[in-house]
Amino acid sequence: MTSRHKRILLIATLLVVLFFIAYSAFFRSYLDSDAYLLMAYEYTGHDPTIVDWQYPDFEIINHQGRLTIHIIFHTTEDMTRGPIGLYIDPFRKEVFDEDPRGAATAGSNSTS
Incomplete structure (x- = not known):
């Protein structure tokens, strides 16, 4: 050589x-996961329907053309309304979007 x-x-x-x-x-x-976890949980207003807020599903994805952290909290309403999904911008350190959740209505099971 x-x-x-x-x-x-x-x-x-x-x-x-x-x-x-x-x-x-x-x-x-x-990408401090604990900071984003606390930020997302506070954003939900400490929703009492969240099953275990310390162990959500999360992933780093490209959403709306930005690198984002997608945190999904499973709730006791997952079957009716779905989980709570939040998108966090790691550079601005803020929640900027949410996954839509279905409305839980009493008459939604009607058969016509």
């Missing part, structure tokens, strides 16, 4: 290490 190849390998290794350090710092500062 020539000295030029060694130099290229060393520079490539340093770049990969720097990339992983920056990647780790980004996700530690913007």
Whole structure:
């Protein structure tokens, strides 16, 4: 291996290490799952129908052209109205959208 190849390998290794350090710092500062969990739970007004607010389903997705954290709280009303789904912008640290929930109406089971 020539000295030029060694130099290229060393520079490539340093770049990969720097990339992983920056990647780790980004996700530690913007994707703090506990902070987003508390933010989402407070947004619901501590809804008493939420089954276990500390263990929701969540995923990182692209929603409305933005990187978002999608948190889904399962409730005792999942069969009638569906779960509570919230979209959080990790850069602004705010809830900006919700999944629609069905209205629980007494006459919805009519047969005509």
